[in-house]
Amino acid sequence: MPETLQTITPDMVIHDVVTKYPATVKIFHGHGLPCTACSVGARESIAGGARTHRFSPEKLDLLVKDLNAVIKGEPVSVAPKKAPVGRGIPINVLGGGDANRPIKQVIAIMSGKGGVGKSLVTGLLAVSLRRQGQRVGILDGDITGPSIARMFGTTGHPTKTANGGIEPLKSKGGVKVMSMNMFLENESDPVVWRGPMVSSAIKQFYSDVDWGQLDYLLVDLPPGTSDAPMTVMQALPVDGVVIVSSPQMLATMVVMKCVHMVRHLKGTIVGVVENMSYFETPNNERYEIFGPSNATELVSVTGAPLLGQLPIDPALTSLCDSGRVEEYYSEAYEALAANFVNTLKIKR
Ligand SMILES: Nc1ncnc2c1ncn2[C@@H]1O[C@H](COP(=O)(O)OP(=O)(O)O)[C@@H](O)[C@H]1O
Ligand SMILES: [Mg+2]
Incomplete structure (x- = not known):
């Protein structure tokens, strides 16, 4: 199958990243960033989410490094933490859909x-x-x-x-x-x-x-x-x-x-x-x-x-x-x- 992976950067919107690369959900959660599961993640960038959760610049660097690693199937620094099924990206079920989600x-x-x-x-x-x-x-x-x-x-x-x-x-x-x-x-x-x-x-x-x-x-x-x-x-x-x-x-x-x-x-x-x-x-x-x-x-x-x-x-x-x-x-x-x-x- 064709190789379509792109590099993930801190300015990217969390929602877009997890929609395109579902494997990143576990990394966000592994780093203690639960934004993938809430509506904040629909608009917030990775850097913005990290700021909200008081990440140091080093911690943000490590997160971005792990996000890129996981989409390439390379080893990551944290134990990937599973997000509950159905909570991977902003949830719409029975609550009205999210118009921004493709x-x-x-x-x-x-x-x-x-x-x-x-x-x-x-x-x-x-x-x-x-x-x-x-x-x-x-x-x-x-x-x-x-x-x-x-x-x-x-x-x-x-x-x-x-x-x-x-x-x-x-x-x-x-x-x-x-x-x-x-x-x-x-x-x-x-x-x-x-x-x-x-x-x-x-x-x-x-x-x-x-x-x-x-x-x-x-x-x-x-x-x-x-x-x-x-x-x-x-x-x-x-x-x-x-x-x-x-x-x-x-x-x-x-x-x-x-x-x-x-x-x-x-x-x-x-x-x-x-x-x-x-x-x-x-x-x-x-x-x-x-x-x-x-x-x-x-x-x-x-x-x-x-x-x-x-x-x-x-x-x-x-x-x-x-x-x-x-x-x-x-x-x-x-x-x-x-x-x-x-x-x-x-x-x-
Ligand atoms: N309501 C139905 N009326 C007639 N044939 C049906 C009906 N539902 C399923 N079938 C037929 O039964 C077979 C099995 O259905 P399928 O959808 O492949 O089942 P599953 O995906 O659950 O294994 C297929 O040949 C399908 O066309
Ligand atoms: Mg079948």
């Missing part, structure tokens, strides 16, 4: 197991948000099992932008997409990487990609609650998590694992989605194929609002397989996107 909200989509339709919900949510005029990107965090690029039919390899970043691929409808698929010779090539490699790719997908101005960056997490989704959650400044489930007892138990994981990482669940809730015949008869909805239970265990209940639609499979997910229209998804926007309330 990516207003980073929202991870999680499910306790594979096959519940997490990637599909991520893709269709993006499509509906786009239709409603939102600027949306999808970061396919499933490095070893990417599926987003295929769904959108975005093919080709990413190129470099004028300022040296990676240009994400753009779907026909204008959704920006970054997926490991784009770096593979053949779509079916396996990615046999261990956690640290996955984590490093994810970070680059976030910080080295020229996302431009986005209202939402949706991150399709790998399935489950194992090392892989956890790595992604920790590698990115996630503002909130949406949990996708399906109406099965087992799925609800699995949801509890998600809840525990998000709590463990000090993140925020901003909403739940019940996928495959029902099947509707052309005569508008509804069948709850996977059993009765457990949406109420979902809301009570997560403490988060139900953003939508989505039908099973056999038409989806072929549209996804042929890269035409944007041709799909369903009121259920339009309603989901509207609820999502209302819940996150971004000021533009």
Whole structure:
């Protein structure tokens, strides 16, 4: 991947630095500079923040040296201190977005197991948000099992932008997409990487990609609650998590694992989605194929609002397989996107 690192200087605004280089959050915190987590960091320079916290010139020098070291993967002088997940850069969730931030909200989509339709919900949510005029990107965090690029039919390899970043691929409808698929010779090539490699790719997908101005960056997490989704959650400044489930007892138990994981990482669940809730015949008869909805239970265990209940639609499979997910229209998804926007309330 291209080298796009720049030197960090004391006059740079803290917010800009941590947005571009999420790894610096831990260094700011390691040096006892909590400005990344408060609104001050949105305007204040590194030197200004250091002054506020009564840093000596030597201490400021050391901080800047460590910030530059961490983005180059070199050793640093302090033990990097983890900022709570979701508090990496000024937080907007449920509080109204920060108009100065290029990516207003980073929202991870999680499910306790594979096959519940997490990637599909991520893709269709993006499509509906786009239709409603939102600027949306999808970061396919499933490095070893990417599926987003295929769904959108975005093919080709990413190129470099004028300022040296990676240009994400753009779907026909204008959704920006970054997926490991784009770096593979053949779509079916396996990615046999261990956690640290996955984590490093994810970070680059976030910080080295020229996302431009986005209202939402949706991150399709790998399935489950194992090392892989956890790595992604920790590698990115996630503002909130949406949990996708399906109406099965087992799925609800699995949801509890998600809840525990998000709590463990000090993140925020901003909403739940019940996928495959029902099947509707052309005569508008509804069948709850996977059993009765457990949406109420979902809301009570997560403490988060139900953003939508989505039908099973056999038409989806072929549209996804042929890269035409944007041709799909369903009121259920339009309603989901509207609820999502209302819940996150971004000021533009
Ligand atoms: N509501 C739905 N109706 C019809 N097919 C669905 C629905 N949700 C998911 N699918 C299909 O189920 C399969 C698994 O979905 P996917 O989004 O890949 O799951 P996950 O990302 O959770 O592993 C895909 O083939 C997808 O098209
Ligand atoms: Mg998936």
